[in-house]
Amino acid sequence: MPNDNPIVQLTGVSKHFSGTRALEGVDFSCSPGTIHGILGENGAGKSTLIKILSGVLQPDAGTVQVGGKTVRFSTPEQAVASGIVCIFQELSLVPDLSVADNIFIAAPPRKFGLIDRRAQHRRAEELLARIKCEDVDPNSLVRELSLSRRQMVEIAKALGKNPKVLILDEATSALTSRDVETVYGLLADLRADGVASLFISHRMHEIDKLCDMLSVFRNGQHIETFAKGAHSEGEIVKLMIGREVTAHYPPKPAPTPKPDYLKIEKLAWEGQLKGIDLSIGKGEIVGLGGLDGQGQKELLLGLFGVLRGLQGEVAILDRACRPSSPAEAKGDAMRIALVPEDRKTEGLMLAMSIADNLLAASFGRITDGPFINGEKARQAVTEGIAKLQIKVASPDDIVSTLSGGNQQKVVIAKWLMTDPDLILLNDPTRGIDVGTKQEIYKLIRELADRGKTILLYSSDYAELIGCCDRVAVMYDGEIVAKLSGDAITEEAIVAASLNVGTQAHVTASGAHHG
Amino acid sequence: MVEVRSAAATNVRQNLAFYGAVALLVALYLVYNMLHPRGFSAAVLIQNSNESVAIVFLAMAQTVPVLLGGLDLSVGAIMTLANCIASEVVHGSPLQIVLGMILTLASGTAFGLVNGLIVVYGRLQPIIATLATGAVAVGLALFIRPVPGGNVDDDISWALTNDLYEFVATYGFFNADAAWFQPVAWIPVPLLIVVVIAFGVWLPFKRTVTGRTIYAVGSAEGAAYMSGLPINRAKIAAFTLAGFFAACAGLYLAIQTSSGNADITQAGAYTLNSIAAVVVGGTSLLGGVGGAIGSLVGALILRVISFYFRIVSIDPLLQPLVEGLVLLVAVSLGAFRTLRVKNQLNLFR
Numbered sequence: 001m002p003n004d005n006p007i008v009q010l011t012g013v014s015k016h017f018s019g020t021r022a023l024e025g026v027d028f029s030c031s032p033g034t035i036h037g038i039l040g041e042n043g044a045g046k047s048t049l050i051k052i053l054s055g056v057l058q059p060d061a062g063t064v065q066v067g068g069k070t071v072r073f074s075t076p077e078q079a080v081a082s083g084i085v086c087i088f089q090e091l092s093l094v095p096d097l098s099v100a101d102n103i104f105i106a107a108p109p110r111k112f113g114l115i116d117r118r119a120q121h122r123r124a125e126e127l128l129a130r131i132k133c134e135d136v137d138p139n140s141l142v143r144e145l146s147l148s149r150r151q152m153v154e155i156a157k158a159l160g161k162n163p164k165v166l167i168l169d170e171a172t173s174a175l176t177s178r179d180v181e182t183v184y185g186l187l188a189d190l191r192a193d194g195v196a197s198l199f200i201s202h203r204m205h206e207i208d209k210l211c212d213m214l215s216v217f218r219n220g221q222h223i224e225t226f227a228k229g230a231h232s233e234g235e236i237v238k239l240m241i242g243r244e245v246t247a248h249y250p251p252k253p254a255p256t257p258k259p260d261y262l263k264i265e266k267l268a269w270e271g272q273l274k275g276i277d278l279s280i281g282k283g284e285i286v287g288l289g290g291l292d293g294q295g296q297k298e299l300l301l302g303l304f305g306v307l308r309g310l311q312g313e314v315a316i317l318d319r320a321c322r323p324s325s326p327a328e329a330k331g332d333a334m335r336i337a338l339v340p341e342d343r344k345t346e347g348l349m350l351a352m353s354i355a356d357n358l359l360a361a362s363f364g365r366i367t368d369g370p371f372i373n374g375e376k377a378r379q380a381v382t383e384g385i386a387k388l389q390i391k392v393a394s395p396d397d398i399v400s401t402l403s404g405g406n407q408q409k410v411v412i413a414k415w416l417m418t419d420p421d422l423i424l425l426n427d428p429t430r431g432i433d434v435g436t437k438q439e440i441y442k443l444i445r446e447l448a449d450r451g452k453t454i455l456l457y458s459s460d461y462a463e464l465i466g467c468c469d470r471v472a473v474m475y476d477g478e479i480v481a482k483l484s485g486d487a488i489t490e491e492a493i494v495a496a497s498l499n500v501g502t503q504a505h506v507t508a509s510g511a512h513h514g
Numbered sequence: 515m516v517e518v519r520s521a522a523a524t525n526v527r528q529n530l531a532f533y534g535a536v537a538l539l540v541a542l543y544l545v546y547n548m549l550h551p552r553g554f555s556a557a558v559l560i561q562n563s564n565e566s567v568a569i570v571f572l573a574m575a576q577t578v579p580v581l582l583g584g585l586d587l588s589v590g591a592i593m594t595l596a597n598c599i600a601s602e603v604v605h606g607s608p609l610q611i612v613l614g615m616i617l618t619l620a621s622g623t624a625f626g627l628v629n630g631l632i633v634v635y636g637r638l639q640p641i642i643a644t645l646a647t648g649a650v651a652v653g654l655a656l657f658i659r660p661v662p663g664g665n666v667d668d669d670i671s672w673a674l675t676n677d678l679y680e681f682v683a684t685y686g687f688f689n690a691d692a693a694w695f696q697p698v699a700w701i702p703v704p705l706l707i708v709v710v711i712a713f714g715v716w717l718p719f720k721r722t723v724t725g726r727t728i729y730a731v732g733s734a735e736g737a738a739y740m741s742g743l744p745i746n747r748a749k750i751a752a753f754t755l756a757g758f759f760a761a762c763a764g765l766y767l768a769i770q771t772s773s774g775n776a777d778i779t780q781a782g783a784y785t786l787n788s789i790a791a792v793v794v795g796g797t798s799l800l801g802g803v804g805g806a807i808g809s810l811v812g813a814l815i816l817r818v819i820s821f822y823f824r825i826v827s828i829d830p831l832l833q834p835l836v837e838g839l840v841l842l843v844a845v846s847l848g849a850f851r852t853l854r855v856k857n858q859l860n861l862f863r
Contacts, residue, residue: 056740077742092740096733096802101726106742114721139524270856301857308856325858346859 006065007032007196008053008084008165013062015048015220022048026062026222028215032164035187035197037211037228041240041291041461041494045220046200050169053198054086055079066165077106083164087154087171093142100124100138103157127156132182147174147271155183166190167198172206173293184210202291204233204500216240233500241461241490248438249466250445255485258284261453262321262422264303267312272298274477275312280455285448287468288457290497295477296457297341300424303455304338305329316422330361330418337361337420339411339428347411348399355381355395357410362417384413389439405436412440416447423447425456429463441467461493475499531796532808539811542818550825556677556700563704564675564770566817568593568763570708572784573791573813574716574806575759578752580792583732583801584640586753588629588648589760590785591655594776596622596764598655601664601774604765611667618768619761625651626757630750640753648785655776662775664768671772674703704766708810711762715755716806724751732801759806790837791816794844816840 006029015023023045030036040046051057052064055073063070066082073079079086093102100120101108109119124138133152142150151174158166168187172180187197187210201207207214208228215225216239223239231239258281267276273295280286288296302310305323314321316334323329329336340346348357358381359366366376381395388409392402399410408428415423425444429437444467448454458464464471470484473496481496483489526533547553572589579586596618603614625647632643673684679699683690690699719725727748730738738745763784768774788809795812797804819840823830 075742076740080742088740092737094730094733094737094741094802097726097729105726105730105738106723108723108726114718115723115726117721137520137524139521139528141528298857301859306858308858 005032006030007067009065010049010052011063011065013049013052013059013064015052015057015060021220023052023059024220026217026220028222028225030165030196030198030213032196033191033194034212035191035199035210037207037214038198038200038217039207039214039236039240040217044217044240046217047169048220049217050086050167050198050200053079053084053165054167055084080106080161083162084167085158085161085163085165086167086169087158088169093150093154093157095143096141098139098141099128099136099145099153102142102153103127103138103160105157107161123160124156127160128153130159131156131186132179148176148179151175152179152182155186159186163190163195165196165198167200169200170202170293172201172203180206202498204236204498208233237491237494237498237500241494250442252445252469253449255469258282261317262303262455263313263315263318265313267299267302267310267314269298269302269307269310272477273302273310276479278472278479278482280453282453283448283451284470285444285454285456285468287464287471288455288474289461289464289471289493290474290480292459294474294497296474297426298477299474300338300426300455300457303329303422303424304336330420335419335421336424337415337418337422338424339415339426341426341430343407343411348407350398350400352399353396354385354390354392354399354402354410357399358384358395358414358417361414365417380417384417387416388413388443403433405432408432408440409436412443420452422453423455425454427457427459430459437463461490464488464493465490473497529796532805532811535795535808535811535815539815539818542815546818546821546825549822556702560675560677560702560704562817562821563702563708565821566814567704567708567766567770569784569787569791569817570810570813571711571759571763571766572788573795573809574712575756575763576785576788576792577795577797577804577806577809578728578756578759579640579644580789580797580799581728581732581801581804582640582749582752583735584633585789585799586629586644586756587641587785588625588644588651589756589763589788590781590783591648591651592622592625592757592760593764593767593784594778594781595625595651595655595658596761597767598659598664598764598774598776600765600768601659601666604670604768605665605667611670615765618765619758622761622764623754623758626754626760627750629757630753633753634746634749644753648781652776652778652781655774659774659776662773662777664772664774666768666772668772671769674707674766674769677702678706704770707766711759712807712810715758719755720805724748728752729802732798733803787816788813790841794841 009029011027013023013026014021026049028049038046038049048057052059055076055078058072058074065071066084071082094105097105103124104120108115109123110116121138128134128136128138131152133149133156136145136149136153142153145153151171155171172183175183190197199207199211211228213225213227216223216236218240260279261282262280264276264278267273276299288299290296298307301307303314305325305328310322321334323334323336326338328334344350349360355377359377362380363372366373366380385392385395390406390409390413392406399407402410412428429440444454444456456468465488468488470482471488471493472479473481473483473493475497480499481492483492547558550558552558572593575589576586599621600614600618603617604611605614629644629647632638632647633640636643669684673681677699678701679690681703682688682695724744724747727738727743727745728751730741730743731745731748735745791813792809793799793812794815795804795808795810797808816837819837820833823833
């Protein structure tokens with residue numbers, strides 16, 4: 001088999017981030033002239049693997065060999081010099097430079113030591129023609145291009161480096177279908193030239209169509225590598241899950257019909273939300289599932305008034321609810337709270353005290369006229385800390401001194417202080433310890449029991465199963481499955497997330513509910 | 515033809531701020547000459563050029579760190595330091611004069627290099643690092659020249675602050691009355707110096723990988739890193755180049771005034787005006803967009819506005835107020851970008 005002469009070989013590679021393991025003893029290899037698909041859930045270690053290969057991260061243990069030689073890349077440049085070129089998920093283009101400048105950014109053609117703009121322009125045109133993007137003007141700035149075109153420029157940039165190993169990390173996710181076909185053709189050409197392509201995608205049919213070999217990752221470990229066709233789709237989904245649910249969840253109440261509280265109809269935004277229909281009852285917990293970046297975050301931001309140019313209807317108790325800013329969303333008319341995705345930038349002001357952070361969203365409640373009432377503030381802070389049992393030495397400590405779990409509790413407590421009726425949670429348990437996670441699950445259920453309406457996005461399927469009354473799975477800006485009751489299983493969620501029809505169609509009968 | 519035209523259209527669209535500034539400058543200066551009793555004369559042009567050189571160089575100096583997304587608060591101070599050094603060394607034999615000018619430019623450049631090293635390896639924010647080094651530069655200038663004065667060669671002073679005719683006549687390179695020389699004899703030397711440095715230093719620099727890295731860092735430092743660009747080298751080069759341009763300003767100031775003056779107030783005012791000129795010239799304070807030629811134009815706009823106060827009967831006390839209003843208008847034109855942002859969170863990134 002092709003593994004006789006691998007171009008890239010990893011032996012026993014491990015990587016840990018502050019206690020959590022991202023990769024554990026991974027052995028992996030791929031051969032020239034193949035297209036190798038890599039599969040895994042969120043957090044399975046795919047991104048870490050790619051970052052190690054492309055020189056962004058260094059492994060804690062193990063060796064990486066390229067073409068039989070052991071290498072240790074400390075920068076992306078060194079990886080490129082060895083012929084490993086990565087097309088990143090977060091684009092590596094500079095928005096204020098031209099397309100041609102970006103394609104040859106690190107190694108432009110030069111004349112007398114200066115960049116030869118004419119040659120650069122010509123070669124950029126050649127590369128763009130190779131990926132059938134003749135309509136892109138090499139002189140236009142990257143920020144003027146659409147997302148799909150930018151992605152194609154990114155691919156042209158990678159091709160310009162003459163890769164021996166080309167890594168495509170979700171590189172087709174933003175492309176139009178015409179461009180996807182072009183990329184398929186390109187990958188086939190590269191395979192004929194002996195280039196190895198590592199293809200990471202969440203679209204099962206793409207992997208099925210393109211790849212010769214498949215590798216499945218799970219929990220930072222390499223599970224299995226096999227030739228295409230060796231396993232059915234259903235078997236692959238099982239390989240990707242294969243773990244036990246360890247956390248304990250509070251018992252769910254018996255499903256009772258609840259009056260609609262929030263009603264979303266045909267909500268669309270900038271091609272990232274494509275007509276969302278969803279209703280949530282008062283006191284209900286609805287989970288949002290799916291792989292990262294399918295529009296879940298945008299849906300929550302849209303409801304919270306962060307996005308401009310939303311189309312469609314949103315109503316709370318039949319009253320239109322279209323806040324123009326978070327300030328309006330949290331106001332008395334709507335009473336919405338959003339616990340944001342990134343607590344370090346959007347949730348907390350890291351350099352300020354715990355007390356200041358707790359009060360940040362609810363100054364209206366603790367002021368007398370224009371002045372903050374110190375006594376009310378202290379009382380509110382004490383209540384907030386007690387309610388979530390945040391472990392603090394003093395409320396005046398800087399919030400960044402707390403552990404991740406306690407920081408997240410501060411964010412949640414801050415929003416509960418505003419006494420919201422609709423609570424939007426964006427992956428609230430990411431990166432925090434199991435104990436705190438369980439407290440948060442319990443809290444979410446208590447809030448629902450008290451009549452709060454909750455929309456919870458989680459990248460952890462187990463959490464959706466354990467916590468939610470219903471689950472809506474998103475794929476490519478749409479809700480592709482609505483599951484409820486016993487139909488919420490890991491298999492159904494994973495299958496819907498990949499938009500493949502294993503057992504999902506059967507169990508998706510819950511879709512009629514909402 | 516069509517292709518050339520569309521390339522030109524792309525260029526104009528991408529540099530609207532710059533071309534807008536150029537149009538504004540041309541309009542302002544034409545009107546100024548019409549109102550001036552001796553408008554459109556060589557004498558007015560020479561005088562105006564002389565008075566603009568220092569701020570033009572300083573604006574170009576400020577541009578480079580701003581493109582990175584930083585600010586250099588030491589440019590005025592480096593100019594003052596170079597001014598004082600020049601007042602000590604630019605005299606004597608022709609060789610001594612040339613060496614003195616090189617020494618002046620080299621000291622400013624070296625000071626900029628130190629700024630860059632401190633920012634990169636000291637991991638300080640440019641604004642605070644240069645606030646400190648700026649104070650050091652003024653201190654050194656005071657040490658060199660505790661009281662204003664100095665000795666700058668009279669011939670070079672005369673030759674470099676007049677038109678080309680006087681320049682040639684002073685040094686007798688050839689017969690300055692020669693018929694072929696007359697069409698260019700009226701050009702002011704200061705204007706020529708600015709053009710030569712701007713186009714001979716800045717434009718080639720912009721076409722190096724280091725130069726382009728400066729734009730990339732200011733636009734998206736993460737993408738620049740992921741693309742394997744020499745980020746540290748670019749930062750050091752940016753501050754070094756700023757030091758060089760600031761030294762050009764200081765050297766010219768010494769030649770123009772025939773003296774050196776370690777004036778702390780002047781250093782600060784020049785620094786702040788350089789920031790204003792950069793913004794008026796279309797360079798974004800967030801970095802990544804703009805260029806030194808734009809700042810050259812921006813500095814000239816600010817200068818021309820101040821010239822107006824000499825010929826129009828407005829109370830000169832109103833000058834700061836009017837300049838402030840002009841700056842506000844110029845800056846608010848740049849804010850239209852924010853109206854197009856769809857995800858309001860992106861406004862903060």
